[in-house]
Amino acid sequence: MVSTRLARMQESATIKAANRASEMLKQGIDVINFNLGEPDFDTPGHICDAAADAMYRGETHYTPAAGIPELREAIAEKLRVENGLEAKTSNVLVTPGAKQAIFSIMMSVLGDGEEAILFDPAWVSYEACIRFAGAEPVWVPTDPENGFEPYDIGEYITDKTKMIVVNSPCNPTGGVYHKKILKSIADHAIDHDLLVLSDEIYEKITYEKEHISIGAMDGMQDRTITVNGFSKAYAMTGWRLGYVSAAPDIFKGLLKIQSNSVSGATTFVQFGGVAALEGTQKPVYDMVKEFHARRDILVDGLNSIGFKCHKPDGAFYVFADVSEFGDGDQITDQLLNEAHVSVTQGSSFGESGKQFIRLSYATSQQRIHEGLERIDDILG
Structure with missing residues (x-):
């Protein structure tokens, strides 16, 4: 009943990953969400x-x-x-x-x-x-x-x-x-x-x-x-x-x-x-300053656990190589099911991403620290 062109388009993998975390949250599970593709700040x-x-x-x-x-x-x-x-x-x-x-x-x-x-x-x-x-x-x-x-x-x-x-x-x-x-x-x-x-x-x-x-x-x-x-x-x-x-x-x-x-x-x-x-651009500058601090916390923490990632120069994502522990799909499922930490599998973004996961640091420093502790407990 649907057009052939619709069959060419897959469901958004990032939205799918976020929906899995949302279902767990509805069940009362405290999930730390590193999926978000949006700033966690209020509109100025x-x-x-x-x-x-x-x-x-x-x-x-x-x-x-x-x-x-x-x-x-x-x-x-x-x-x-x-x-x-x-x-x-x-x-x-x-x-x-x-x-x-x-x-x-x-x-x-x-x-x-x-x-x-x-x-x-x-x-x-x-x-x-x-x-x-x-x-x-x-x-x-x-x-x-x-x-x-x-x-x-x-x-x-x-x-x-x-x-x-x-x-x-x-x-x-x-x-x-x-x-x-x-x-x-x-x-x-x-x-x-x-x-x-x-x-x-x-x-x-x-x-x-x-x-x-x-x-x-x-x-x-x-x-x-x-x-x-x-x-x-x-x-x-x-x-x-x-x-x-x-x-x-x-x-x-x-x-x-x-x-x-x-x-x-x-x-x-x-x-x-x-x-x-x-209008004033100060809220933008303040937000970027906070993202900068969060980036450093997350990247340093991931590298100390054993992931391999460089500090990105922009946006609010870390694309981390997890090949020391398994492939990206496997680690994504393991972190969600065992650590209640939600990330996005790197394979969603192309063939080269299979050994990676994407983590968004559009969340508070406190939650980043807590997420790193949970990851370390499972994989460290």
């Missing part, structure tokens, strides 16, 4: 106030499908000033979440039989969206000893390749790409006339390395589709607010999909987005 008050004010003054009706002018202008200004992009308000599309933006991009630019390059490991929904569009993902290996940076990219480009997907900072690894790596990706894209989807949702959550937008590099302005949003930087996951900046022809296709599907992002939420970009 000035953002909530702006959205509430908009709602109560009557901003509860349809907006233009591309978004309210105030937000599109603020996004374009942000992209020009912070990211060095030649962004125009007319080419900014506001979406109900960055995930929806990525889905629309895949459906808009990929066709049957075409290929899109993913760096292994990669966020689970990229592959699902690529397959749903009728295209095939092609996995390029990365180096765990060097920030999970990709290598031998050119060997995986064929006459069917249409797009390269870049996610820096990266989910699940926390890797932040050096300029030389981005330059290599850009050179391949230019030489083979490829598009690049640059998912920059974690751009503000970085530590030792600086985030660089590949779309700002020479020759990349018109071939880069930049995706971002408010979920991670401003703790607004439930608000479902993202955006895309793309060349005019691609923008028109994305707008066509949005107009005929979700219509647009929630009206009063968009006014919250304006406040996020134009």
